[in-house]
Amino acid sequence: MSGKVTELESLLVPIIEALGYNCWGIEYLSQGRHTLLRVYIDHPDGISVEACAAVSRQASAVLDVEDPISGDYTLEVSSPGMDRPLFRLEQYADYVGEQAKIRLRVPYDGRRNFQGVIRGIEGEDVILQVEDHEYLLPIDSIDKSNIIPRF
Structure with a gap:
């Protein structure tokens, strides 16, 4: 796991858990000037669009204050889905x-x-x-x- 992902997990996992969800994993993809931060959340009862929106709002607020990613980036919050990625x-x-x-x-x-x-x-x-x-x-x-x- 990269140092950047570890840093982002330390910022985002407490927020995700405080909202009642599990952090399934984080993908940080930086390609030139385009950076994508994808956060997967999970819950035994499933994940709704509203859950993704709530986590996205809270994560955006913390990321804006802490500023761990230089430049512009896209934040995506989603369920791991049926073809779930494995991280750990x-x-x-x-x-x-x-x-x-x-x-x-x-x-x-x-x-x-x-x-x-x-x-x-x-x-x-x-x-x-x-x-x-x-x-x-x-x-x-x-x-x-x-x-x-x-x-």
Whole structure:
């Protein structure tokens, strides 16, 4: 997790929790002059548009005062949805047995993209079964990961 995401989490998680929601994860994407801050919130009863708006208002106020992002940025607040991204090891543990797509920052075993079944966690690694092979993917090397919804 980048230092910027850690800084943003320290500012935003208390606000999100004070409003009664869980911070599922934060994505900070800076590409040239365009910066996107995406905040995923979750709740056992689901997330409404009103919940996203409430978190967005409070987060905007704190971000305006603390000013952790230089220049213009776009703030998005949403539910993780059915194809929920995974950010932390404990989230992988909660989805053992589910299909996931994982993209690594650097190639591992000659590839960056994996799709398979989450088998668990071991230390700081995610165990992913791809066909008949199990991979231990270090959490720090995972760039992006999403659950593949079942219909």
